[in-house]
Amino acid sequence: MTAATDAELVAHCLAGETAAFDLLVERHRRQVYQVCYRFTGNHEDASDLAQDVFLRAYRALRTFKGHSAFSTWLYRVAVNVCLNRKAIKRLPTEPIDRREFTDRSHDAADRQVIRKESAAVVRAAISRLPEKQRATMILRMYQELPHEEIASILGSSVGAVKANFFHALANLKKLLREGGR
Amino acid sequence: MTSRANHLSEAELVDLLDGTLDASRRQHVDGCEQCAAQAADVVSSAEAVNEDDVPEPPPFFWTQFSARVSDAVANDAAKPRIAGLTWVRASSMGAVASMAVVILWMFVARSPGETPMAPASTAVQTASVAHPDGVAAEDMPDLDSDEAWALVRSLAADLDEDQMDAEGVSPGAGAAERLTQQLSDAERVELARLLQEQLRLAGASESVS
Numbered sequence: 001m002t003a004a005t006d007a008e009l010v011a012h013c014l015a016g017e018t019a020a021f022d023l024l025v026e027r028h029r030r031q032v033y034q035v036c037y038r039f040t041g042n043h044e045d046a047s048d049l050a051q052d053v054f055l056r057a058y059r060a061l062r063t064f065k066g067h068s069a070f071s072t073w074l075y076r077v078a079v080n081v082c083l084n085r086k087a088i089k090r091l092p093t094e095p096i097d098r099r100e101f102t103d104r105s106h107d108a109a110d111r112q113v114i115r116k117e118s119a120a121v122v123r124a125a126i127s128r129l130p131e132k133q134r135a136t137m138i139l140r141m142y143q144e145l146p147h148e149e150i151a152s153i154l155g156s157s158v159g160a161v162k163a164n165f166f167h168a169l170a171n172l173k174k175l176l177r178e179g180g181r
Numbered sequence: 182m183t184s185r186a187n188h189l190s191e192a193e194l195v196d197l198l199d200g201t202l203d204a205s206r207r208q209h210v211d212g213c214e215q216c217a218a219q220a221a222d223v224v225s226s227a228e229a230v231n232e233d234d235v236p237e238p239p240p241f242f243w244t245q246f247s248a249r250v251s252d253a254v255a256n257d258a259a260k261p262r263i264a265g266l267t268w269v270r271a272s273s274m275g276a277v278a279s280m281a282v283v284i285l286w287m288f289v290a291r292s293p294g295e296t297p298m299a300p301a302s303t304a305v306q307t308a309s310v311a312h313p314d315g316v317a318a319e320d321m322p323d324l325d326s327d328e329a330w331a332l333v334r335s336l337a338a339d340l341d342e343d344q345m346d347a348e349g350v351s352p353g354a355g356a357a358e359r360l361t362q363q364l365s366d367a368e369r370v371e372l373a374r375l376l377q378e379q380l381r382l383a384g385a386s387e388s389v390s
Contacts, residue, residue, distance in 0.1 A: 037235045054250045119233035141230045166191035169226040
């Protein structure tokens, strides 16, 4: 069964072979976890949400018709689960003094710290983007999906995805100027 | 001087970032301060995002994760279905979403040849029995382009399943879609009309779009 395509594994699942779903989980768990991590910013919530994504996917498996790749369909479930969790809509953010990012580039350890802090500021800024822009940003920049697949995941046109992405980048720049607050 | 009509659109600025913009349009950026500034902004934002990696979880995490999912799926499969519709959401969107599900079930319950419309909980039970999982795939209408189903799906996405589970309401895998597949075209149109009416009543139509 390990050589089966995703669509074949879905068919096996629907025929009652739950082991086929275990294989689907194994194939896609990393990408689902990464998307969830991008929305939550921490391992614990990402892990819980990723589990929820697979449970919901299992429940809705019969609705997968094979019109798109299983991974695309699963991304759609993941984005919906993440966006519907209002409690984690925004990452906990603390005001970050921009001065921390200056005059500390003396050695590799400092550079590493600065890089981590910069990443935290960017994550906080992304969490403040409107939902569709945030989802588009995550799928494009982090998951490196083509615009066409993002359009399929979000139920939008390619043009709308590109426009969302542009506005996400523009808004991100503004938020970063404000220091991620 | 460059005319406004020649400036890069938002989509073209994204294409420029992706490296897929036509050469002729790339030339425009070289001679246009406004587009060059916008392009620089887009590139700098993208570079800031690119610096961030997801930390790799510990190696044993994936094995534990798969086991947790497997257990959750097994527990879910063992759950009794539709213990009763005692749950009511306080928020207007939640109420509309739950209304969508109830209306959907009622629709199925009064399909030709079925019993007349019954109270919600009875209707759910009837629908559940009348339409088992074994519907042949070739008999199922394609719902991907169906407006009524798109609306149901959009509303259902707002449901909080944790709260539903806590209240003992668990429709099961793909139940709403299977039920929708039992409706005729005319019934789905009517379903959409009822749902839109509920949306208007809740004043929530903007939130769904």
